[in-house]
Amino acid sequence: MKRPVAAPARRFSSRFHAGAVAPYLFVAPWVIGFLAFTLGPLLFSLYISFFDWPLVGEPQFIGLQNYTTIITDDADFVRSLKVTLTFAAMFVPANLIVALLLAMLLNQPMFASGFFRAAFYVPSIISGVALVTIWSWLLSHEYGVINYMLSLLGIGQINWLGSPNWAPVSIVLVSLWSVGATMLIFLAGLKSISKELYEAASLSGVGKIGQFFLITLPLLSPVLLFNLVTTVIAAFQQLTLALLLTKGGPVKSTYMLAMYIYDNAFKYQDMGYAAAMSWLMLLLIIALTVAIFKFSSMWVFYETEVKGEKP
Amino acid sequence: MKERRSIPGSVAKWGALVAVTLMFLFPFYWTLVTAIKAKPELLTWPPTWWPADAQWDNFAAAWAAQPFGTYLKNSAIVTVLSTIGQLLSSSLVAFGFARFDFPGRNFLFMVLLAAMMVPWDVTMIPLYMEFNWLGWINTLKPLIVPAWFGAPFFIFLLRQFIMSIPRELDEAAKMDGASVFQIYWKIHLPLMLPALVLVGTFQFLAAWNDYLGPLIFLNDESMYTLTLGLARFKTLHDTNLTALAAMTIILCLPPLVLFLTAQRYIMDSSLSSGIKG
Numbered sequence: 001m002k003r004p005v006a007a008p009a010r011r012f013s014s015r016f017h018a019g020a021v022a023p024y025l026f027v028a029p030w031v032i033g034f035l036a037f038t039l040g041p042l043l044f045s046l047y048i049s050f051f052d053w054p055l056v057g058e059p060q061f062i063g064l065q066n067y068t069t070i071i072t073d074d075a076d077f078v079r080s081l082k083v084t085l086t087f088a089a090m091f092v093p094a095n096l097i098v099a100l101l102l103a104m105l106l107n108q109p110m111f112a113s114g115f116f117r118a119a120f121y122v123p124s125i126i127s128g129v130a131l132v133t134i135w136s137w138l139l140s141h142e143y144g145v146i147n148y149m150l151s152l153l154g155i156g157q158i159n160w161l162g163s164p165n166w167a168p169v170s171i172v173l174v175s176l177w178s179v180g181a182t183m184l185i186f187l188a189g190l191k192s193i194s195k196e197l198y199e200a201a202s203l204s205g206v207g208k209i210g211q212f213f214l215i216t217l218p219l220l221s222p223v224l225l226f227n228l229v230t231t232v233i234a235a236f237q238q239l240t241l242a243l244l245l246t247k248g249g250p251v252k253s254t255y256m257l258a259m260y261i262y263d264n265a266f267k268y269q270d271m272g273y274a275a276a277m278s279w280l281m282l283l284l285i286i287a288l289t290v291a292i293f294k295f296s297s298m299w300v301f302y303e304t305e306v307k308g309e310k311p
Numbered sequence: 312m313k314e315r316r317s318i319p320g321s322v323a324k325w326g327a328l329v330a331v332t333l334m335f336l337f338p339f340y341w342t343l344v345t346a347i348k349a350k351p352e353l354l355t356w357p358p359t360w361w362p363a364d365a366q367w368d369n370f371a372a373a374w375a376a377q378p379f380g381t382y383l384k385n386s387a388i389v390t391v392l393s394t395i396g397q398l399l400s401s402s403l404v405a406f407g408f409a410r411f412d413f414p415g416r417n418f419l420f421m422v423l424l425a426a427m428m429v430p431w432d433v434t435m436i437p438l439y440m441e442f443n444w445l446g447w448i449n450t451l452k453p454l455i456v457p458a459w460f461g462a463p464f465f466i467f468l469l470r471q472f473i474m475s476i477p478r479e480l481d482e483a484a485k486m487d488g489a490s491v492f493q494i495y496w497k498i499h500l501p502l503m504l505p506a507l508v509l510v511g512t513f514q515f516l517a518a519w520n521d522y523l524g525p526l527i528f529l530n531d532e533s534m535y536t537l538t539l540g541l542a543r544f545k546t547l548h549d550t551n552l553t554a555l556a557a558m559t560i561i562l563c564l565p566p567l568v569l570f571l572t573a574q575r576y577i578m579d580s581s582l583s584s585g586i587k588g
Contacts, residue, residue, distance in 0.1 A: 023407050026403055026411065027407040030400070034423075036441075041441060042434060044441070045437040048436075105328060108324055117578060118574055119332045123339075126562075126567075127519070128522055128538075129538040130541075130559045130563050132545070133555050137552060137555075137556065145341055145358050177338065233428070236432075239523060243526075261432055265435075275436050278432050282430060
């Protein structure tokens with residue numbers, strides 16, 4: 001009695017077993033990679049942030065000392081944090097506004113729209129290193145073609161990269177050249193807004209500007225939220241331009257947090273200190289993201305809500 | 312939709328389009344012009360819009376100024392191997408997430424989405440130490456191996472694509488005796504082609520353009536990639552503008568060619584599979 005029952009059960013369970021393992025085999029590469037190259041390093045970096053951990057030599061446990069030093073006794077940290085926040089305050093609105101304006105321009109019915117879309121997007125596909133070599137020559141103080149064009153308009157030479165006031169602005173301007181990805185996401189959002197809404201508004205006498213504030217902006221707000229979060233994160237991580245275009249200068253006016261972390265790790269080889277600082281930056285990014293999402297309920301509308309209310 | 316066309320409005324639109332297009336494309340043009348000018352002509356004021364005597368052999372001179380052949384070889388190895396790895400691993404994992412119901416799937420998928428947000432600044436220090444411990448510093452491995460384990464964004468994108476393929480296809484193949492791996496390999500991979508072109512293009516661009524990875528993981532000049540070689544050349548020979556511009560053009564060429572070839576896929580897919588998913 002027992003055997004005939006047990007045998008199919010075992011066969012069933014072994015088949016079930018093979019079926020149960022297969023999915024894990026498929027996702028295993030990512031799980032292993034995530035543990036080895038993301039979660040593992042993330043936790044390890046938290047661990048070493050409690051140590052005085054030189055690249056070469058014995059690590060020494062020092063508790064929270066790295067964190068307290070950074071917060072209470074590191075003028076360069078405070079300065080680079082200020083530089084980063086100032087940069088973000090310019091970079092985020094500039095990128096969002098320009099990306100949105102370009103997307104609206106491309107969203108007009110027109111001839112050769114594919115060409116223009118490609119032309120606006122193409123600078124986004126080149127390397128940050130190429131971006132830097134191209135723009136450091138365009139923005140050259142004495143021989144730069146941009147200063148030449150400005151002189152035709154009667155504007156005097158601007159020391160784009162050599163003056164502490166202009167250097168952060170220059171980095172923002174250069175970053176606008178590769179605004180293409182943000183622009184494409186806005187464009188996708190614009191294309192999904194129903195044309196009838198604009199027609200109806202037009203018929204009831206709402207002008208173009210009114211339509212923008214009553215239709216475009218509310219319906220685009222989920223996309224705006226997404227772009228806002230990714231742009232804020234990008235602002236904090238900006239490193240290539242600071243390293244190569246201005247080298248953090250002049251007089252540390254573009255010495256951003258990411259660059260200070262990089263220097264602590266790879267120039268001063270103080271891995272524990274740099275790790276602690278990178279965790280502070282991560283916490284700051286998380287706090288900002290959470291705050292943005294919290295406040296988003298005040299200005300982000302989802303289509304279901306808007307359909308009910310007539311502008 | 313009937314578009315009421317006003318002449319001033321249309322002039323403004325086309326004026327804006329042409330002006331913005333010029334702003335986006337002019338830097339490329341100016342870099343090319345800079346690359347083929349004779350050195351003295353670079354410093355003339357006002358600048359000339361086209362060189363009096365185009366020096367096309369500036370490209371050859373620039374190429375010879377540094378071991379750019381070696382850098383190109385390293386860049387090519389990293390780009391090709393990481394792209395192959397990314398295509399295989401991301402599609403495999405995406406298939407797992409899209410086609411199986413297994414305990415822990417939703418949790419793992421949420422972890423995957425969260426992993427997209429982890430900033431590189433936080434992991435670069437421990438990654439350096441990890442690769443140092445593995446003896447991989449100053450080899451190309453740190454730039455290639457991680458790509459063989461899939462990347463969250465690409466997995467997400469391919470998963471969305473597989474979800475749109477009818478399950479009946481899988482069922483039919485299963486009736487014919489195909490194993491799950493054969494279903495993935497013989498049915499889904501070919502069907503995924505447009506999405507794979509997109510993932511391949513993005514991975515190619517990311518690997519080819521990467522600067523911070525090579526900067527941190529490579530020390531020896533013989534291991535440099537093109538971006539790192541060009542950046543170093545810029546710090547050492549900041550005044551050799553024609554060579555810098557010429558190398559910049561060369562660095563930009565593969566991405567530009569790829570973009571023009573795969574443009575249809577990039578523009579379409581970014582639009583359709585953006586956050587509206």
